[in-house]
Amino acid sequence: QSVLTQPPSVSAAPGQRVTISCSGSSSNIGTNYVSWYQQLPGAAPKLLIYDNYLRPSGIPDRFSGSKSGTSATLGITGLQTGDEADYYCGTWDRSLSGHVVFGGGTKLTVL
Amino acid sequence: QVQLQESGPGLVKPSETLSLTCAVSDYSISSNYYWGWIRLSPGKGLEWIGSIYHSGSTRYNPSLKSRVTISVDTSKSQFSLKLSSVTAADTAVYYCARHVGYTDSSRFDWWGQGTLVTVSS
Numbered sequence: 383q384s385v386l387t388q389p390p391s392v393s394a395a396p397g398q399r400v401t402i403s404c405s406g407s408s409s410n411i412g413t414n415y416v417s418w419y420q421q422l423p424g425a426a427p428k429l430l431i432y433d434n435y436l437r438p439s440g441i442p443d444r445f446s447g448s449k450s451g452t453s454a455t456l457g458i459t460g461l462q463t464g465d466e467a468d469y470y471c472g473t474w475d476r477s478l479s480g481h482v483v484f485g486g487g488t489k490l491t492v493l
Numbered sequence: 494q495v496q497l498q499e500s501g502p503g504l505v506k507p508s509e510t511l512s513l514t515c516a517v518s519d520y521s522i523s524s525n526y527y528w529g530w531i532r533l534s535p536g537k538g539l540e541w542i543g544s545i546y547h548s549g550s551t552r553y554n555p556s557l558k559s560r561v562t563i564s565v566d567t568s569k570s571q572f573s574l575k576l577s578s579v580t581a582a583d584t585a586v587y588y589c590a591r592h593v594g595y596t597d598s599s600r601f602d603w604w605g606q607g608t609l610v611t612v613s614s
Contacts, residue, residue, distance in 0.1 A: 384538045412537075417600035426588055426604040427539065433598055453601070468538050474599040478555040482529075482541035482599055 385410060386471055386485035393491040398461050402488045404471030406455040410483055414474040416454040418447055421468040421487075430469075431456060458490070466492045495520040495564045495607035497589050503610050505583075511576040515589030515605060522570045523547040527592035529564060530574045530599060532585035540585075544592045545572055586610075 393401040404416065418431040429438050431447035434454065444455040446457040454471055471485040501513035515528070523527065529544035543553035545563045553561050557576070567574040576583060586609050590601035 388538075398550050407496070414597040415594070419601075422534075426607050427533075427601070428604070429600055431603045432594070432600040432602070433571035434534050437568075437604060446519065472539070472541075480552065480596060484541065485540040 384486035385475060385483035386473070388469075388471060388485035388488045390486070391489045391491065393493055394461055395493045396461050396463060397406065399457065399459045400461060401458075402456040402469050402471075402489065402490070404485050406452050406454075406473065406475075406483075408452060410452075410473045410475040411449065411454055412452040413476060415475045416449055416471055417452045418445075418454075418456045419470045419472065420465075422464075423467070426485070427470065461492050463492050467485065467488055495591055495603035496583070497591070497603060499589050499605045499608040501588060501608060501610070503609055503611060505579055505610060506614050507576055507580055507612055509585060511574070511579050511610055513574045513587055513589075513608065513610070514571050515573070516569075516571045516609040518570065519564070520591075520603075521565050522565065527552075528565070528572050529590050529592040531588045531590060531601065533588070533607070534582070537585075541575070542574065542582050542587075544595070581612050584610065584612045 383479045419427040419481040435447040436450040475483045496518040516612045527544040530542040562575040585606040586605045590604040
């Protein structure tokens with residue numbers, strides 16, 4: 383059971399927009415920045431978004447992030463078949479002396 | 494670009510200790526960042542195991558703290574993970590990564606390719 387809650391799966395057609403939610407609490411998302419990771423099949427996770435909405439160099443602006451209260455959202459526009467992957471949210475949790483927490487992951491299927 | 498490479502046994506017997514090493518190249522392990530271990534278990538999400546600073550300061554996942562030891566060897570530019578008393582539940586792909594921001598802005602920006610560790614007799 384992951385501390386952060388994500389939908390197990392989402393799907394959309396190529397070219398469409400999809401959002402992935404990440405729900406937490408006041409001890410994690412509510413008071414800290416959220417990051418998002420993309421894990422393509424057979425690859426290591428890759429940082430997509432950090433500090434709620436910032437993109438590392440090389441990440442296209444089709445990927446966006448937002449946060450409101452104790453929830454965060456990853457948005458992907460102009461879906462491509464190459465976006466089919468698992469997506470994870472993560473943040474710091476201030477409980478128990480502080481630790482990193484992740485969501486259970488969301489499988490994105492591009493139909 | 495930061496290069497990280499995990500190494501260690503791919504098979505560990507139940508009740509024994511899992512030991513992995515992460516070699517860091519093209520970047521100084523003594524820079525102002527933490528270095529972390531994360532695992533991905535079948536059917537589960539990512540799980541942070543712990544992180545270490547070049548000074549040796551460590552932070553561990555409370556759920557694993559009693560079994561985890563992370564150490565660093567700056568002379569070899571590597572850091573290591575030991576997880577004791579393993580069970581089948583510890584079967585996972587283990588990743589090492591650079592841990593940026595550390596607390597409220599915590600994220601992992603460079604990752605190793607990962608290594609599968611299976612716990613089985």
